[in-house]
Amino acid sequence: MxxxxxxxxxxxxxxxxxxxxxxxxxxxxxxxxxxxxxxxxxxxxxxxxxxxxxxxxxxxxxxxxxxxxxxxxxxxxxxxxxxxxxxxxxxxxxxxxxxxxxxxxxxxxxxxxxxxxxxxxxxxxxxxxxxxxxxxxxxxxxxxxxxxxxxxxxxxxxxxxxxxxxxxxxxxxxxxxxxxxxxxxxxxxxxxxxxxxxxxxxxxxxxxxxxxxxxxxxxxxxxxxxxxxxxxxxxxxxxxxxxxxxKTLNLRVKEQTKNAQIMAEYFESNADIDRVYYPGLKSHPQYKIAKKQMKGFGAMLSFELKKGIDAMKFQNSLQLIKPSMSLAGVESTTVSPTQTTHALLSEEQRLERGIKAGLIRFSVGIEETDDLIADIEQAIKKATN
Known part of the structure; x- marks a missing residue:
């Protein structure tokens, strides 16, 4: 060692x-x-x-x-x-x-x-x-x-x-x-x-x-x-x-992880969100395993928008959070896996893996969570049919 x-x-x-x-x-x-x-x-x-x-x-x-x-x-x-x-x-x-x-x-x-x-x-x-x-x-x-x-x-x-x-x-x-x-x-x-x-x-x-x-x-x-x-x-x-x-890895990741927990709990209570994927939630099916082997639950989460909310219109309506291909920067970003990370898979392959059109991957940054929540809420309103 x-x-x-x-x-x-x-x-x-x-x-x-x-x-x-x-x-x-x-x-x-x-x-x-x-x-x-x-x-x-x-x-x-x-x-x-x-x-x-x-x-x-x-x-x-x-x-x-x-x-x-x-x-x-x-x-x-x-x-x-x-x-x-x-x-x-x-x-x-x-x-x-x-x-x-x-x-x-x-x-x-x-x-x-x-x-x-x-x-x-x-x-x-x-x-x-x-x-x-x-x-x-x-x-x-x-x-x-x-x-x-x-x-x-x-x-x-x-x-x-x-x-x-x-x-x-x-x-x-x-x-x-x-x-x-x-x-x-x-x-x-x-x-x-x-x-x-x-x-x-x-x-x-x-x-x-x-x-x-x-x-x-x-x-x-x-x-x-x-x-x-x-x-x-x-x-x-x-x-x-x-x-x-x-040099700042620990400082950045700890702040992002803290913010991600807050955001995951917010999404879980939001009626416009069908499902949240975050290992720090007790509702996560492998929460106990995550708790056993992780020192923190990370700053990445995903959520599925309720039917009737257009995923791309939602992301294009965001003002603070950036729709962006990559992840893990100090700025919060979103992405549609169906159009980016898993675009090379067929629709059938994506659905086999649980990756739906309304799925949004959210990389949580270091901004204040109140600001992130306000941005999410105004974007949902604009994207709701």
Missing amino acids: NKSNKLGINSICVHVGEVKDEQFKGAISPIYMSTSYAFDGVDVKRYPRYLNTPNQEMLCKKIAALERTEDALIFSSGMAAISSAMLAFLKRGDHVIIQQVIYGGTYNFVVTEFDKYGIEYSFTESDKAADFKALIKENTRILYIETPSNPLLGITDMREIADVAKEKNIITMIDNTFASPINQNPVDFGIDIILHSATKYMGGHSDISAGAVAASKEHIEQIWKTAINFGGNLSDQTVWLLERSL
Whole structure:
């Protein structure tokens, strides 16, 4: 385990993974923009695509410390991290089991690319460990989960999944984007490899595209061998910006999580909302599991508008909250999963996953909740037929 975990979470966010300014003693990390480094007489042969420039190397230490793992890697996007990690452990003839309700980009990657590689895959019917266990075959190499899931905030019992995998010496992977390292550390529950779209909470300001993988040194070494062939590295300027953003990760996410609980309770009491998906509500079917494995319930929620309220007209009527493709910035945003994250699925596939036309995914920001509620109410009035 990373020794830096003896520090408090804010201290880790601020201080671990800094690049020391030995020359001028500046308070923040300098940027090393070089794409060409010496190869003779040096301890490390550095090259941007090898994910080991000074800024890249030190940022990985911060992410590993936040996720309580031995090591980490950073990438140009969440999908670069996911694809590099999965293909590092899969070859022709291997089999992977994937949770049914996952990010649409991950689903599309699997169904579009794996057949080309001769990799078999199965999707579970639910997020229960028994469903994963029933699909395991001799050639199963990975169990892949996402909790909380996108966009319905389903909760998967990480300990149960890890136990099922360890019985068969299978690797476990999790997309931990929605929780962030602040609200959940999957390594504590036996999960092997932790994935993030660092574009989201780690970046936090809707101006960075990045991905991250955190795991043991052994697993990171294997992922690195595949990743350097795909070239999904970040520019060092973006690396610097991400390290800057991570300094306030705990402060931002805690405020967003507090606001999300308030908003979820408001939606649950609102007659214009048919259903709310948020693991912090006692009405959530997996509330007890979420309470057991999460330190906070996160800042993401989804809700279904009552029939007769047009989802797009509602979002276009918002004045403070921004209809926007991404999530997890300090500003609150909404999105229609049917038109964005899960647009590549057929309508039948979306309905099988419970994703309806009136579903709105809500990324809660740091604004005052009274202002958010007022904006929601005026938009509902304008969108009601």
